[in-house]
Amino acid sequence: MHEVPSWTKQYIGIPFSHHGRARDGSDCWGLLVMVFEEQFKIKVPMYDHIKYDKGDDRTVLSQIVKNAAEESIWLSVNPKEARLGDVLLISIYSRPIHVAVVLNSYDMLHILPGSDSVVEEFTGLYWRSKVVGAYRHVQLVN
Numbered sequence: 099m100h101e102v103p104s105w106t107k108q109y110i111g112i113p114f115s116h117h118g119r120a121r122d123g124s125d126c127w128g129l130l131v132m133v134f135e136e137q138f139k140i141k142v143p144m145y146d147h148i149k150y151d152k153g154d155d156r157t158v159l160s161q162i163v164k165n166a167a168e169e170s171i172w173l174s175v176n177p178k179e180a181r182l183g184d185v186l187l188i189s190i191y192s193r194p195i196h197v198a199v200v201l202n203s204y205d206m207l208h209i210l211p212g213s214d215s216v217v218e219e220f221t222g223l224y225w226r227s228k229v230v231g232a233y234r235h236v237q238l239v240n
Contacts, residue, residue, distance in 0.1 A: 102201040102217055103182065105137055109207055112215040119144060126197045129209050130185060133199050138183055140237050142171075172233035177220075180232045186220055187231040200232070 109132070115123025119131060134142045175184060180200045188196040188208075198208035201217065206225075209215035220229055 100202055100204045100219075102205055103137075106201060106207060106217060109133060109215055110217060112209060114209050114211050114213060114215075116211070124209060124215070125211075126209050129207065129215055130197055130199055133207065134183075134235070138235075138238065140235055142235070171236055173236060173239060175232045175234050177229045177232040180220075181234075183235065183238045185233045185235070186229050187233065188220075188225070188228050189230045190228065 109129065112121055112124050112129065114125065115128075116125055117128070118124040119128040121132070124132065131142045131144060134140045172185065177186065180186065181203065182201060184200040186198045186200060186206055188198060190196050190210075196208065196210070198206035198220065200206055200220070204219050204221045205217050206220040207215065207217050218225060220226065
């Protein structure tokens with residue numbers, strides 16, 4: 099692991115919870131919302147209005163990504179140029195169903211079903227082929 103922001107520690111070990119939006123349980127979007135609000139002072143939509151059924155992560159995330167693009171709050175960037183605060187869209191099982199927060203040019207903070215939140219290298223052998231996009235919030239463009 100490379101040098102990551104010191105605040106990252108408080109987000110490591112959060113348990114996974116479907117549609118969770120808090121430290122006692124979160125999904126990948128909930129973790130992103132928490133980080134953006136607490137660290138970047140940016141209120142990211144919760145998208146709680148999107149119908150959610152346990153195990154329906156693919157549908158929920160595709161609706162979130164579609165809504166975010168329509169709201170013009172995310173700008174597409176080259177994943178190789180990702181920086182602190184960018185969001186990675188990751189394909190699992192050949193579907194873009196996962197998001198992670200970029201911590202530096204190499205590492206991401208994320209959470210998956212069945213595990214707690216962790217920092218992992220997105221440029222490493224396992225994850226780099228699964229990254230299908232990177233996005234920068236318009237308030238972080240400078």
